[in-house]
Amino acid sequence: MFRKLAIAACMLLVSACASTNVKLADMAGPKPPAGSKILIIQPDVQLSMLTAGGLLEPRADWSQQARDNLAHEISATVDGRSHTITTLDPSTVMEGRAGQLMRLQEAVDVSILTYGMMGVVLPTKKDKFDWTLGDGTKVLADTYGADYALFTYGRGSYSSGGRKAAWLVGAALGVSIPMGAQQTFASLVDLKTGQVVWFNMAVPPAGMDMRTAGGAADLTKALLKDVPL
Amino acid sequence: MRRLARVAVAAAALASSATAYAAEPIPEFRPHNIRPDVHTDEGGLWATSDEVEQQIKASSELDHDAQLTGYVREVACKVAFDYCNEIRVYVLDLPFFNAAMAPNGGMQVWSGLLLRVDNEAQLAFALGHETTHFVRNHSILAWRKAKARTSVAMVVSLVAGGAGASILGNLVYLGIAASLFSFTREEEADADRYGLQRAQEAGYDPAQGVNVFRSLQAEVAASDFDKVRKEDARTSIFDDHPNTAARLAAIQEEVKTLPEGGKLEKERYRAMIRPHLGDWLKDDLRRKDFGESLHLIDHLLEQGEDLGVLQFYKGEAYRLRRKNGDLELAQAAYALAIAQPDAPAAAWRQLADVEQSLGHADKAKTNFEAYLAKAPDADDRWLVEASLKKLSAGEHS
Numbered sequence: 355m356f357r358k359l360a361i362a363a364c365m366l367l368v369s370a371c372a373s374t375n376v377k378l379a380d381m382a383g384p385k386p387p388a389g390s391k392i393l394i395i396q397p398d399v400q401l402s403m404l405t406a407g408g409l410l411e412p413r414a415d416w417s418q419q420a421r422d423n424l425a426h427e428i429s430a431t432v433d434g435r436s437h438t439i440t441t442l443d444p445s446t447v448m449e450g451r452a453g454q455l456m457r458l459q460e461a462v463d464v465s466i467l468t469y470g471m472m473g474v475v476l477p478t479k480k481d482k483f484d485w486t487l488g489d490g491t492k493v494l495a496d497t498y499g500a501d502y503a504l505f506t507y508g509r510g511s512y513s514s515g516g517r518k519a520a521w522l523v524g525a526a527l528g529v530s531i532p533m534g535a536q537q538t539f540a541s542l543v544d545l546k547t548g549q550v551v552w553f554n555m556a557v558p559p560a561g562m563d564m565r566t567a568g569g570a571a572d573l574t575k576a577l578l579k580d581v582p583l
Numbered sequence: 584m585r586r587l588a589r590v591a592v593a594a595a596a597l598a599s600s601a602t603a604y605a606a607e608p609i610p611e612f613r614p615h616n617i618r619p620d621v622h623t624d625e626g627g628l629w630a631t632s633d634e635v636e637q638q639i640k641a642s643s644e645l646d647h648d649a650q651l652t653g654y655v656r657e658v659a660c661k662v663a664f665d666y667c668n669e670i671r672v673y674v675l676d677l678p679f680f681n682a683a684m685a686p687n688g689g690m691q692v693w694s695g696l697l698l699r700v701d702n703e704a705q706l707a708f709a710l711g712h713e714t715t716h717f718v719r720n721h722s723i724l725a726w727r728k729a730k731a732r733t734s735v736a737m738v739v740s741l742v743a744g745g746a747g748a749s750i751l752g753n754l755v756y757l758g759i760a761a762s763l764f765s766f767t768r769e770e771e772a773d774a775d776r777y778g779l780q781r782a783q784e785a786g787y788d789p790a791q792g793v794n795v796f797r798s799l800q801a802e803v804a805a806s807d808f809d810k811v812r813k814e815d816a817r818t819s820i821f822d823d824h825p826n827t828a829a830r831l832a833a834i835q836e837e838v839k840t841l842p843e844g845g846k847l848e849k850e851r852y853r854a855m856i857r858p859h860l861g862d863w864l865k866d867d868l869r870r871k872d873f874g875e876s877l878h879l880i881d882h883l884l885e886q887g888e889d890l891g892v893l894q895f896y897k898g899e900a901y902r903l904r905r906k907n908g909d910l911e912l913a914q915a916a917y918a919l920a921i922a923q924p925d926a927p928a929a930a931w932r933q934l935a936d937v938e939q940s941l942g943h944a945d946k947a948k949t950n951f952e953a954y955l956a957k958a959p960d961a962d963d964r965w966l967v968e969a970s971l972k973k974l975s976a977g978e979h980s
Binding site: 400403412454520 | 621622624626627628629630631634637640641726729730732733734735736737
């Protein structure tokens, strides 16, 4: 009995040491020249708590904390490169044309995830990475005087104390109970053409918590890997 | 046996951790203008509701008639009393009897509900019901109950599973999961009771609450589908309750405790929804439950107003249903429609179409011509002209 519990605890520790699951999409288009104006769309983060019984309870405080952490890290990272940055809080523009583009971007990013990284293959996207929002993105270019926009999303859940206890009990009995998990993804869009020039997805391991400053810094590093900025 | 005992201890620890979550006690009535703290479970529900509300604002189903939304808001305010400034109203063009209240005070009212209530008093009852969900903190109450129940289900199924009876474990889990869907009965009954009181206090006839349920029952009984008739429920605010009859009985008892009489505002109500009748009936026909649609149209006809529009859509229902004899029924309905001042131009075209199918060439010709006279710029003018040409050619052959 205790041996089983010890093994279960070990598995928790081992998973905390796992590396990030970073996948990199192909480059499409030239690297933005030095001095480009980059519009950083503040991260859209929604986190919830996985309760003992398996319900997802939305946690506004976690979402806010992670959003602030990631926003800070992303700005700091891009600011260190040779570009000018502007930031935009998407929740302030959701009703206009810009809001439509935010929704379109999310839909395109989710499609890239689904058809590029989840093993579902679209015949037209099999060998190339040529996703685009269309040149309607010029609206963003004109409104915010920007050349490129960087979008970031974070979704997922963290297990509650009760859920962790359930996991331990389950492990002792040989029953597997799924735990909370998170996923982040980001894309860089050429606002002149609407072309998605870079896309990345990062799944943090158990120990990398975006609700903490350190976790957000590590996750941002993984998420912005090879971003052509 | 020792193993089982240890599992029980661990399960007990899990159960206590599930309930140990520091939750603020829920007041009987919501304090005014309080946004819950972001660190609480209720704060999470509000943040999610805010997201949903953003989506509603951009939804293609959102009705942009400011006068209609303003009117529904006005009635909502009457029954919300001092909670008025905390509630936001969105009318959605969706053809089901439904309204919903988000935890943050965002209220959705679907066109299917507006089409089915007879007067302002009935609307007031429905909106009073929704307002009660907000005022009495039903969202957070329901959420905490769901959480407690699923945790208990998890513990029980783990213990049962650990004892080697995994089938039993599943049954326990399923049993409790099923009860999850009926437990909101309590909140729905509470919303019915307080909703009725709110409508009555705002000056409306409380007996109209009973009529809402009666109409709903009658329409469901007229459904084309066995399943709908047997389930006695639909996508509606009254959905969660397995038995409309039991709820109707409870409301009838409640009405007896309230003062009799009150406003109906029948004419005012119809005037407000009049400009939308055609669009909403067209949406309703898309549900393809012609038994229900025809029942609804007949119910609307009882008021003796809007006969042109209503008879036209009655004709449309028969035309789309295509049962034996429906062509003749459609013809009769269109014929009644064109005799009314509010008949849409399309009524003449549809009538002509049916007459052409039934072989009444002369009548068809007259009505196609009448259609073109009434709608000279119609998009389908060329089609109608082609039909006329065909009819004229027929005369000469």
